[in-house]
Amino acid sequence: MTETVRYRDRTRDYYRALGYPSDYVWARFDAVPFAPLAKPLSQLRIGLVTTASPPDLGNRDASGTRQVWSEAISSAPARLFTDNLAWDKDSTHTDDRASFLPIEAVRQWAEEGLVGGLAPRFHGVPTEYSQRKTMEIDAPQVLERLRADGADAALLSPL
Amino acid sequence: MPTVIVGSALDIVEYCGVPRFLFTDFPLGNPCGPPWRQDLQRMIARQALDLLRDAGAARTTRRSDVSWPSDDEWRPRYGRVKPEDVERLRALGEERRRQQVQARKPG
Numbered sequence A: 001m002t003e004t005v006r007y008r009d010r011t012r013d014y015y016r017a018l019g020y021p022s023d024y025v026w027a028r029f030d031a032v033p034f035a036p037l038a039k040p041l042s043q044l045r046i047g048l049v050t051t052a053s054p055p056d057l058g059n060r061d062a063s064g065t066r067q068v069w070s071e072a073i074s075s076a077p078a079r080l081f082t083d084n085l086a087w088d089k090d091s092t093h094t095d096d097r098a099s100f101l102p103i104e105a106v107r108q109w110a111e112e113g114l115v116g117g118l119a120p121r122f123h124g125v126p127t128e129y130s131q132r133k134t135m136e137i138d139a140p141q142v143l144e145r146l147r148a149d150g151a152d153a154a155l156l157s158p159l
Numbered sequence B: 001m002p003t004v005i006v007g008s009a010l011d012i013v014e015y016c017g018v019p020r021f022l023f024t025d026f027p028l029g030n031p032c033g034p035p036w037r038q039d040l041q042r043m044i045a046r047q048a049l050d051l052l053r054d055a056g057a058a059r060t061t062r063r064s065d066v067s068w069p070s071d072d073e074w075r076p077r078y079g080r081v082k083p084e085d086v087e088r089l090r091a092l093g094e095e096r097r098r099q100q101v102q103a104r105k106p107g
Helices: A007-017 A103-111 A133-146 B010-017 B036-052 B081-105
Strands: A045-050 A069-072 A115-126 A152-158 B003-007 B019-022 B060-063
Touching: A007 B081, A045 A103, A045 A133, A103 A115, A103 B036, A103 B081, A115 A133, A152 B036, B003 B036, B003 B081, B010 B019, B010 B060, B036 B060
Parallel strands: A045 A115, A045 A152, A152 B003, B003 B019, B019 B060
Antiparallel strands: A069 A115
């Protein structure tokens, strides 16, 4: 089997080359929570979560800080803004939204009865250097919005 | 709430620790399947939903059997620091730090 890319090593080497004095400290949890499904897959409503931004970057507040954002599945823009994320811009592209936000694919499985359905909105979370902002501000907001949508489970697909 | 993550950075996600992880071994940017390949995107969504149902404990990783449809040349490319880039990156880092200091100055 082909060896997988070691992104932590690559990122460390890259930032050292940029001259940053200390290495990035990756999030790490000794205890990982696990929520079992409360009902069969065929009855589950799935909420989708992405790390992409809206095309107009409208999720920034007055100080320029990116916030959690949400959009109706039915009016999802054909393209989302991804230029500010670290993905492999030399090898691929993000012109096809479905390659990172699986609205159509999950909807098709819902139509075939494998899964109950899609929640009415998808949600965008900013990728933050600050793990505190992610843990204490953004994650609780996403959870609250997923619950407000009646989602039973979430599929997260970070770029 | 039960979650499943679909992503392409195996080492980062496993280091972090998550409940359920479907690993798609693709260049970063297209965790849900190669662009414009609805057939493969559909398979990956199916695998994610199956994992949501099947996992019985935290840190369950499943590797998708969907392969990236072109060659493997993307693997060594991403974020690699080549000797000829060292000077350029060092200057880029200095410029970034200068801008960050500037941005923090009031008014």
